[in-house]
Amino acid sequence: MPRIRxxxxxxxxxxxxxAIRRGQAEKxxxxxxxxxxxxxxSYSIVRRDLIEPDTITLGELREFVKYLGLDLAAVAxxxxxxxxxxxxxxxxxxx
Numbered sequence: 001m002p003r004i005r006x007x008x009x010x011x012x013x014x015x016x017x018x019a020i021r022r023g024q025a026e027k028x029x030x031x032x033x034x035x036x037x038x039x040x041x042s043y044s045i046v047r048r049d050l051i052e053p054d055t056i057t058l059g060e061l062r063e064f065v066k067y068l069g070l071d072l073a074a075v076a077x078x079x080x081x082x083x084x085x086x087x088x089x090x091x092x093x094x095x
Contacts, residue, residue, distance in 0.1 A: 016075065
């Protein structure tokens with residue numbers, strides 16, 4: 001099913017959570033407790049962030065990116081950057 005523009009924020013949230021799950025699988029941190037130990041964040045904070053990603057603070061996001069190796073495009077979309085800007089930035093960085 002094609003993605004519609006009106007639901008872009010919801011799609012970005014789902015893609016961000018998918019990036020977290022992929023990071024969990026790659027780093028073999030499949031439980032909230034394992035993520036908590038790896039990132040140094042409390043169990044309750046990790047659980048809250050996975051249930052409602054809009055509550056993630058910048059410090060928590062840094063830890064997720066650092067320890068789970070999140071896809072930066074998914075993070076950028078979740079933060080509200082348009083796809084075109086992400087693509088242009090990546091292309092510029094690769095020059």
